[in-house]
Amino acid sequence: MAKDGKGVKRTYEIEIDKTLCRSCAVCWEICAPDVLGFQAPLNKAIVVTPQACTGCRLCEWLCPDWAVVVRPKTDATAEAVA
Numbered sequence: 158m159a160k161d162g163k164g165v166k167r168t169y170e171i172e173i174d175k176t177l178c179r180s181c182a183v184c185w186e187i188c189a190p191d192v193l194g195f196q197a198p199l200n201k202a203i204v205v206t207p208q209a210c211t212g213c214r215l216c217e218w219l220c221p222d223w224a225v226v227v228r229p230k231t232d233a234t235a236e237a238v239a
């Protein structure tokens with residue numbers, strides 16, 4: 158969870174297309190808050206701690222196979238945050 162310049166808490170959803178993922182490890186290595194990980198036996202990328210996502214979108218930009226999409230959650234999809 159991250160805050161914008163107005164102190165509003167934002168949450169993000171990370172979508173990984175496992176049919177496109179080629180297990181290169183770029184996304185989970187680049188993700189500073191360790192939101193992403195991988196799942197044996199194919200080591201496809203998975204989302205582990207979505208609540209820690211800052212929305213930096215590095216995973217989306219650096220994935221060589223366009224397998225990752227990061228979006229801010231809308232009011233309708235956002236979880237209640239204290």
Ligand code: SF4
Nearest residue numbers: 178179181182184220
């Ligand atoms: S960067 Fe893309 S291809 Fe590489 S492991 Fe992550 S999702 Fe898969």
Ligand code: SF4
Nearest residue numbers: 188210211213214216
């Ligand atoms: S947007 Fe940034 S913080 Fe969120 S999963 Fe991707 S690399 Fe990690």
